[in-house]
Amino acid sequence: MAINAVFLDLSGVLYEGDKIIAGAVDVVQTVRRRSLPVRFVTNTATKSREQILNKLAELGIDVPPHELFTAPDAALAYLQQNDLTPYALVHDSIAPMFADGDSEPDCVVLGDARARLNYASLNRAFQLLMQGKPLIGIGDNRYFSDGEQLLLDAGPFIHALGYAADTEPVIMGKPNKAFFREVLATVDVPAAECLMVGDDIYGDIEGALNAGLQALLVRTGKYQPGDESRLSFPVHAVDSIVDVVSVL
Structure with missing residues (x-):
């Protein structure tokens, strides 16, 4: 099925520790050149959104605030709503x-x-x-x-x-369906045409598939050999984010 929006996990997909993963900057630029909406979707809870945005910028990836969705922000919104x-x-x-x-x-x-x-x-x-x-x-x-x-x-x-x-x-946050729906609501693209790229077989991949998205597992970050077979359905896996371009 066509891919008309791309959702990217951060740690383990774009960077590991404080180092950018080779090719990550080029992939983000390629997605943007193709005019595909891109969202950065993370459960990172050890940095504020400002710190995350600054870190991405330092690594060469400029992200407008409206493209970043974090689990802490979702938790805060839930507290305020209730x-x-x-x-x-x-x-x-x-x-x-x-x-x-x-x-x-x-x-x-x-x-x-x-x-x-x-x-x-x-x-x-x-x-x-x-x-x-x-x-x-x-x-x-x-x-x-x-x-x-x-x-x-x-x-x-x-x-x-x-x-x-x-x-x-x-x-x-991930793998909550409501969190994925919140991100989906900002791209005006059907869930089935959105691709989630992540290194977590459960939070990223299983969560996205359960929410109706397509999903791509990268063998970087927290990936462990055999993760592709941990779910009850087939999982598409690639070596790193560099390979994302080939599936678009």
Whole structure:
């Protein structure tokens, strides 16, 4: 089927750690020259959107703010829409987004908080959940690559709390269908004609396919040998983002 819009994950697809992946800048420029809408879709929760945009610019990829969709932004919008005050267990870089004075929290927001994911903070979140307060997860990734090794992401902690408190987390970001629909609404292209390019077989690929998009797995970033066979349906995989041009 024709591809008339391209959605790109960031870490592991365009860059690894602080290094651009070879050919990534040229691919983005090629997509733009073909007048295809491009969106940058990420669960990154250790940088503010301003930091993400600055990092991309430093790597040679200029992204207008309206093309960037992040899971933290989706979580913040959800809180505002539902008038919720969070106990925010998130990374210091995005903590100001979720600060709400000294108000008593009526929900838990959990993201990739790194060293803040300790017993004391997780137990505080658990106690709030046991009072019936909802759990909102920023993304649902199992692990990520920092460019050198695989590291635990927020997903395991979100599901551990959900299991302990017997509550179903509300996931903001990938692989949530609503998150993909939010991005789709900005391109005026049918889902079946949009291509999601990612390195996460579950969050990027399975999430996009479940939302009705096409999906392309790259063998960079967090990709692990055999990921193509982890889902119950065929997955199209290529060596890197350079190969995206050949499928457009």
